Amino acid sequence: MPHEVHDRDEVQALIDRGAQVVEVLGAEEFEADHLPGAINLPLRKIETEARDRLDPARPVLVYCSDSG
Amino acid sequence: MGFNDVYDYVDGKLDWLAAGLPTEGTNTLVPRAGDVARSDAPTCRMDETIDDVQERVKAGGWDACVVVNDEHVVMGLLRSKELEEKGRPVEHVMRPGPSTFRPHVSILEMATFMREHDLKNSPVTTSDGRLVGLLYREDAEREAHESHSHDDHAAGDAP
Secondary structure, three states: OOEEEOOHHHHHHHHHOOOEEEEOOOHHHHHHOEOOOOEEOOHHHHHHHHHHHOOOOOOEEEEOOOOO | OOOOOEEEEOOHHHHHHHOOOOOEOHHHHOOEHHHHOEOOOOEEOOOOEHHHHHHHHHHOOOOOEEEEOOOOEEEEEEOOOHHHOOOOEHHHHOEEOOOOEOOOOEHHHHHHHHHHOOOOEEEEEOOOOEEEEEEEHHHHHHHHHHHHHHHHHHHHHOO
């Protein structure tokens, strides 16, 4: 289970630590706006592509649109 | 899947945008409320008097002042009419809890809203309520028009 993060300072600290930032929304939403340095890995592709695109030795920070 | 150090930013992209934090993407090419709001707008505290504030505001050539607390959170707004209420404390005269807008809202949306609601100016704040700047309708309309004209020109240039 992922650790939940609610504090933006904690998000920034993870990014500063070298976390791989992953937006799980669709490509169109990602292209419009995304966190700096994020990659796009839509939820439906996570299981098939995560191992190829992400380094398991580094922390991973995932995010969606909001908590809804 | 073999990933042991995974974090979920629960409040997500909207939280990041609403805080006025930098992003990447095509929307950064389009002016937004936070880009156009005047960050040098005068501010004052609730415990000041209108006399002190009016002098400062008019000396700077402004016609409005945003009332903020020590954390720079917006508490109210003073427009021309309120700035004439000499001898009274800001707290008793200000327009409390003014409508505020997030920095990531498109300038076209802002211009339309401000025109429909006849707003001369409105504070732009982060999701925490902290002041980013004061957005004037004239600035919003001008930027929206220029942005729209640029899009039309670019479309006309396409083969």
